[in-house]
Amino acid sequence: MDPETFSGDTVIDAVSAVFMVVGALMSLAAAVGLLRFPDLMTRMHAATKPQVLGLFLLLFALGLQMRTWWVWPVLVVAWIFQLLTVPVSAHMVGRAGYRTKHLHPELLSADELEAVVQQAAGKSGFSDDDGGATTDGR
Amino acid sequence: MMQLVLTVTAVVLSLAAGGAIIRIARGPSLLDRVLASDVLLAIVGAALCIDMAVNRHLNNLMLLVAVSLIGFVGSVTVARFVADRREKPRGS
Numbered sequence: 001m002d003p004e005t006f007s008g009d010t011v012i013d014a015v016s017a018v019f020m021v022v023g024a025l026m027s028l029a030a031a032v033g034l035l036r037f038p039d040l041m042t043r044m045h046a047a048t049k050p051q052v053l054g055l056f057l058l059l060f061a062l063g064l065q066m067r068t069w070w071v072w073p074v075l076v077v078a079w080i081f082q083l084l085t086v087p088v089s090a091h092m093v094g095r096a097g098y099r100t101k102h103l104h105p106e107l108l109s110a111d112e113l114e115a116v117v118q119q120a121a122g123k124s125g126f127s128d129d130d131g132g133a134t135t136d137g138r
Numbered sequence: 139m140m141q142l143v144l145t146v147t148a149v150v151l152s153l154a155a156g157g158a159i160i161r162i163a164r165g166p167s168l169l170d171r172v173l174a175s176d177v178l179l180a181i182v183g184a185a186l187c188i189d190m191a192v193n194r195h196l197n198n199l200m201l202l203v204a205v206s207l208i209g210f211v212g213s214v215t216v217a218r219f220v221a222d223r224r225e226k227p228r229g230s
Contacts, residue, residue: 031157
């Protein structure tokens, strides 16, 4: 490749092309994980890939393609918004999944919540099957 | 080169959306379906991003933020009010 075609423009195009393809592959990895993993917790692990890293790669590729500086703060704000909302929804889904027992306990290597739940259930004599719709702060 | 990237990412994202839709249809519980629809929204956002990057415009950026906001509100709401409706084998 001679130096004329190997300019900065080509390099930026190549980098953004690689980022776009890898970001799309993150979505495919999440779909494969959703189809093949056995229970809710492992599927949640797979589902975070396109939401954080995939979106980061695609927004980076978009910023490279636009060739302007003022779009970068907008893209950073969009990504930080995703970073703030994704852990909250994942926490809620995981909590509801644990409380409604959508998990395989034999697949867990550590369950630090089990002792707390047992202690609280024994203390109050309260049945734990309402799916987390209580407001006791646990 | 951008046309090649567009073709490759279109094929990959279509396969990913198909997998997520299969999990929505087949998911044994409600939470699996919520998670798979969240992934489907992420795939839609990825498609919007790739469209903007290939055609070099910014028209979809607000739509991208709105899509992620809808995914957040939807999954939090459903996870808040989900209940276990299966038969309880251990007898509570």
